[in-house]
Amino acid sequence: METYLITEALPYANGDIHLGHLLEAVQTDIFVRFQKLRGNRVVYVCADDTHGTPIELAALRSGIAPEQMIADTWKRHVADYAAFSIGFDIFYTTNSPENRAYAELIFKKLGEAGLIVEREITQYYCEHDKRFLPDRFVTGVCPKCKAEKQYGDVCDACGSTYEPTELGDPRCIICAKPPVLKKSTHFFVQLAKCEPFLRNYLARPGVLSAEMKNFVQHWIDGGLKEWCISRDGPYFGFKIPGTDNKYFYVWLDAPIGYLSSTEKWCADHGEKTGRFWDAASDARLVHFIGKDIVYFHALFWPVMLFNAGFKLPSRLFVHGFLSVGGEKMSKSRGTFILAREFAEKVKHPQAAEYLRFYFASRLSSGPDDIDLNKDEFCMRVNTVLANNIGNLCNRTFVFCQRYFGGRAPDTAWDGAIERLVAGAAPGIESDFDNVEYKSAIEKIQALGTAGNKYYQDSQPWASIKTDPDAAAAVMVTCVNMIKALAVFLKPIVPALTASIEKQLGCTVTWTDWRFSLRNHALGPVEKLAVPIEPSAFDALLAAAQHAPADSAQPQIDIDLFKQVDLRVATVLAAEPVAKSNKLLKLQIDLGGEKRQVVAGIAQHYKPEEVVGRTIVVVANLKPARLMGETSQGMLLAANAGGKLVLLKPDGDAPPGARVS
Numbered sequence: 001m002e003t004y005l006i007t008e009a010l011p012y013a014n015g016d017i018h019l020g021h022l023l024e025a026v027q028t029d030i031f032v033r034f035q036k037l038r039g040n041r042v043v044y045v046c047a048d049d050t051h052g053t054p055i056e057l058a059a060l061r062s063g064i065a066p067e068q069m070i071a072d073t074w075k076r077h078v079a080d081y082a083a084f085s086i087g088f089d090i091f092y093t094t095n096s097p098e099n100r101a102y103a104e105l106i107f108k109k110l111g112e113a114g115l116i117v118e119r120e121i122t123q124y125y126c127e128h129d130k131r132f133l134p135d136r137f138v139t140g141v142c143p144k145c146k147a148e149k150q151y152g153d154v155c156d157a158c159g160s161t162y163e164p165t166e167l168g169d170p171r172c173i174i175c176a177k178p179p180v181l182k183k184s185t186h187f188f189v190q191l192a193k194c195e196p197f198l199r200n201y202l203a204r205p206g207v208l209s210a211e212m213k214n215f216v217q218h219w220i221d222g223g224l225k226e227w228c229i230s231r232d233g234p235y236f237g238f239k240i241p242g243t244d245n246k247y248f249y250v251w252l253d254a255p256i257g258y259l260s261s262t263e264k265w266c267a268d269h270g271e272k273t274g275r276f277w278d279a280a281s282d283a284r285l286v287h288f289i290g291k292d293i294v295y296f297h298a299l300f301w302p303v304m305l306f307n308a309g310f311k312l313p314s315r316l317f318v319h320g321f322l323s324v325g326g327e328k329m330s331k332s333r334g335t336f337i338l339a340r341e342f343a344e345k346v347k348h349p350q351a352a353e354y355l356r357f358y359f360a361s362r363l364s365s366g367p368d369d370i371d372l373n374k375d376e377f378c379m380r381v382n383t384v385l386a387n388n389i390g391n392l393c394n395r396t397f398v399f400c401q402r403y404f405g406g407r408a409p410d411t412a413w414d415g416a417i418e419r420l421v422a423g424a425a426p427g428i429e430s431d432f433d434n435v436e437y438k439s440a441i442e443k444i445q446a447l448g449t450a451g452n453k454y455y456q457d458s459q460p461w462a463s464i465k466t467d468p469d470a471a472a473a474v475m476v477t478c479v480n481m482i483k484a485l486a487v488f489l490k491p492i493v494p495a496l497t498a499s500i501e502k503q504l505g506c507t508v509t510w511t512d513w514r515f516s517l518r519n520h521a522l523g524p525v526e527k528l529a530v531p532i533e534p535s536a537f538d539a540l541l542a543a544a545q546h547a548p549a550d551s552a553q554p555q556i557d558i559d560l561f562k563q564v565d566l567r568v569a570t571v572l573a574a575e576p577v578a579k580s581n582k583l584l585k586l587q588i589d590l591g592g593e594k595r596q597v598v599a600g601i602a603q604h605y606k607p608e609e610v611v612g613r614t615i616v617v618v619a620n621l622k623p624a625r626l627m628g629e630t631s632q633g634m635l636l637a638a639n640a641g642g643k644l645v646l647l648k649p650d651g652d653a654p655p656g657a658r659v660s
Contacts, residue, residue: 003283004042005276006032007258009293010049010094013070014058017080017339020290020322020329023370025086026359027319027435028288032087033491034432038510043265043276047092047257048074051237052250053134057174059236066236070095080339084352085494090265094253098260100238103253107229107240109308115190117226124152124164125182126172132232133164133172133179134249140167148622154295161219161295184232187240191224194303198224201302201312208298209365212291212318216298227300255301258287259310277310284314291318291367317435320369324544326580326627327600337544345540348532353495354381360437360492374537382531384441385496388448389485390529395455396478397503397525403464408479409472410519417454417477418515421447421484425513428488437492444488451481476518479504484513499528565620566636566659567591568649574607580627586610586635590619591656598631604644616647616659 008028011021032044050070059066070093078091093099110116124133135152142150143166147157152164164170165181172179191198198220202213228249230240235247259277266273276283289297294316302312321328324335343352358377361384362370400406424443431440455478464471486500487508501507505523569588577583577598584607586597597617601610618634625631636647649657 002035002040003275003281004032004035004040004286005045005258005262005283006035006042006286006288007045008288009290010047010254010257011077012052012054013048013050013073013077013093014054016073017077018329019324019337019339019342019372022080022084022339022342022355023322023359023363024288024290024319025081026084026356027317027363027437029086030356030360030437030491031286031288031317031432031435033494034510037487037490038429042089043262044087044089045092045258045261045265046088046090047094047261048077049250049254049257050093050095051235051248051253053137053231053235056234056236067095076340080343083343084339084356090261090268092257092261092264094257094260096260096264098263099253099256102256102260102263103238103248104241106256106304106308107248107252110189110304113307115193115303115307116229117188117190118185119188119226120183120185121228122165122181122183124170124172124179126175126177126179128175128177129172131234132182132184134231134235135164137173138164138167138170138179139173140170143168154292156292159215159292161225186228186232187230187246188226188228189300189303191227191299191303194306195220195224197306198299198302201306202298206315207313208316209318209367211366212294212298212316216294219295219299224299251296251300252304255297255304279309279311281311283311285311286315286317287313288317288319291320294318317365318367319363320367323369323371325373325541325582326371327582335544337540341540341543345543347536347539348530350496350530351532351536353493354385354532357381357385357441357493357496361441363435363437364439365435374534374541377537378532378534381529384445384448385493385529386531388445388452389482389489390527392448392451392455392478392485393482393500393503393528394525396475396482397522399460400475400479400522401525403468404472404475406522408517408520408522409476411469411472411476413477413480413515413518414454414473417450417481420450421481421513421515425484425488429510432491440488441492444485447481447488448485451478451485454478454481477515479520479522480515480517483508483517484515487513496529499526502526503528563620564618567617567619568653568655568657568659569595569615569617569619569633569635570655571610571613571615574610576602576607577627577629583627583629584610585629588615588617588633589655590617590633591654593656595632596630597633597635598626598629599635599637601635601637601644601646605646610646613646614648614653614655616649 008024032042035042055066059069074093124138126133138152139149141148142155143162144160145158147155152167154161170179202216229252230246231249233245233247237247238253240246240248262276263273287297297316305312327335329336358380361380424447428440428443458474460471460474483504486497490497503523505521567590569590571586572589573587574584577585582600582602584599584602586599588595588597616636621634623630623632637644
C-alpha cells in the first residue's frame with residue numbers, strides 16, 4: 001500500500017464552478033478513485049482560493065463583507081462538485097489560521113535562505129480609484145504577441161509572462177482609465193539563485209511530461225526573474241509581519257492551501273501533517289493543474305517548499321483548456337456554462353455521470369485542449385455505455401433471471417475470455433496510473449465488444465433448450481466479464497458502476513477483475529444506461545446563449561466612447577466557416593473598402609439572408625483570428641430573447657457613413 005496526497009488547483013472564490021473547473025475535478029477524481037480502488041491510502045485535498053483584490057471588490061459591489069462572500073461561495077462550490085460525484089476528503093479555504101501560519105513560516109524561511117530582497121519599484125497607480133493596481137487589475141496589449149485585453153502578468157494567447165509595465169495601452173479594469181506610474185517598496189524572491197535546484201528538480205523522472213518539461217525549461221533558459229510576493233493595501237489577504245500596509249500576494253498563499261488543508265484534515269483525523277509533507281516522507285504528492293498555471297506550480301511552488309523543508313511534488317499532471325462547440329468558453333458567445341446549469345438543464349437523469357465519462361474519453365496526460373461537442377458527447381456515451389456495456393449487462397442479467405433463478409451458474413467459464421481480460425487488465429491499470437483515460441476507455445470498450453460478440457456467437461438462447469450446461473458456461477462467463485468491466489469503469493462512472501454492483505450482488509475492488517463469481521445470487525435487473533440525444537442539450541445551450549454578460553461593467557466617459565469607430569456597411573457575400581456551427585464569414589463594403597468580418601450569427605441567419613443587408617460594424621477593431629479566418633471588424637447585433645438581431649440604420653445610409 002502506497003500513500004498519496006492528491007490535489008487539484010484551487011478554484012477562485014469570486015465565481016461559481018464552471019465546466020472548465022469540472023474538467024480538472026473529474027480528471028483528478030478519477031485518479032483518486034483508482035488509487036483508492038487499488039487499496040492505496042489517499043487524501044484528496046482542495047480548497048477555495050479566497051484572497052486578492054478581486055474578492056474585495058466583488059464583495060463591495062455586492063454590499064457584503066469579503067468573509068461573507070467567500071463563505072457563501074464555498075457552500076455553492078461544495079454543492080456543485082458533489083453533483084458530479086467529486087469525492088474530496090477535505091474542501092477547505094485559504095482564509096484560514098492554518099494558511100496564515102504556513103504563509104508566514106515559508107516567508108520567514110525564504111528570508112533565512114537569503115532569497116528575499118526589498119526593492120523600490122515603479123508600478124501602476126490609478127488616480128481615479130486612488131490605489132495601486134495589482135497585475136490582474138491592469139489590462140493591455142501583450143508585449144510579445146500583441147494580443148489585446150491581456151492581464152498584467154500572463155498572456156492567455158501566447159503564454160508569455162511579463163511585468164504589468166510592459167503592457168501596451170494599459171488600462172485600469174475598474175474604471176478603464178489609463179493609470180500613472182508611481183513608486184512603492186516590495187518584497188521579491190530571487191528565483192535566479194534557485195536555478196540549479198529547479199533544473200535538478202525538473203530532471204526527476206515523472207515530475208512533468210516531456211512536453212511541459214521543455215516548456216518550463218524554456219522559461220529557465222530565458223533567465224528567471226525576481227518574483228514579487230507582496231501587494232499594497234487595500235488587499236484582502238494576510239498582512240506581512242513587520243509591515244504597515246503590505247500583504248502576501250495571493251499566489252504566495254494560494255498553493256499553500258494544499259498544505260494548510262492537509263493540516264486541517266490531519267487535525268480532524270488524528271494524523272500528522274508530516275506524514276504527507278515532511279521532506280523525507282515516502283508519500284506521493286500529486287498535483288493536477290491547467291496549463292495556464294504551470295509557471296507558478298513548476299517554479300515558484302517548488303522553491304517555496306524546498307526552502308521551507310517540505311516535500312516536493314512527485315508529479316504534476318497538466319491538462320489543456322476546455323472549449324464548447326469549437327468555441328472558447330465565453331458568455332458573449334453563449335459557450336460559458338456553469339456546472340450547476342449543466343446538472344439542472346441537460347434533460348437526462350444521468351447527465352452528470354455521462355459528463356464524467358465524456359471528459360475521461362477525451363483526457364490524456366498531455367496538455368491538449370478538449371472540446372465539448374453535444375453530438376460527439378451523445379455518440380461516445382451511447383456507443384460505449386448504452387449500446388455496448390449496457391447491452392451486455394441487460395441481456396446477461398435478464399437471461400440469468402429467466403433461466404437460472406437470478407444466479408450466476410455454478411460452472412466453469414470460458415478460458416479464452418478469462419485470458420482476454422487478464423491480458424487487458426495490466427494495460428488499463430497503467431493507463432489509469434498515468435492519467436491516460438482515453439486509452440483506458442478504448443481498452444474497456446474493446447472488452448465490452450468482445451463480451452457482446454461472445455454472447456452473440458455462443459447463442460445461449462438456443463443452447464438453453466438443447467444443452468443447458470453450455471448456456472450456463474456462457475452466462476457465468478458473461479457475468480464475470482461484466483464484473484471486470486465494473487472494476488475498470490468504477491473510477492470513471494461511480495454511480496453507473498454502483499448500478500452494476502447492485503445487479504451483480506457485490507461490491508468490487510481492483511483485484512476483482514479476475515474471474516471468481518459462480519453460484520452467486522444476482523440482484524434485481526435495472527437498465528444501466530439510458531441513451532442520450534443532442535436535443536437534451538437544447539435548454540442548456542439556449543440559456544447560455546442569452547445569459548447576461550458580466551455584471552458591474554465599468555462606466556466610460558465620452559472621450560473613450562469616441563474612440564470607437566462605428567460605420568455603415570453592406571454585406572457583399574456570406575458563407576459558413578468550416579468546422580463551426582456558429583460563425584459566418586462575411587465580405588463587406590465599407591465605403592469603397594472591402595473587408596472580411598467573421599460573425600457569430602450562423603445559428604440565427606443563413607448566408608443568403610444577410611447578403612445585400614445594410615449593417616453597422618466597429619471599423620477600428622484590431623484584426624483577430626477566429627477558427628483560422630481573419631476578422632477585420634465586428635458587426636453589431638442585439639440579443640432579443642436568445643435570438644440575435646442585426647442592427648441597421650433607420651433609413652438610407654451609404655456604406656462607410658459614420659455612426660455618431
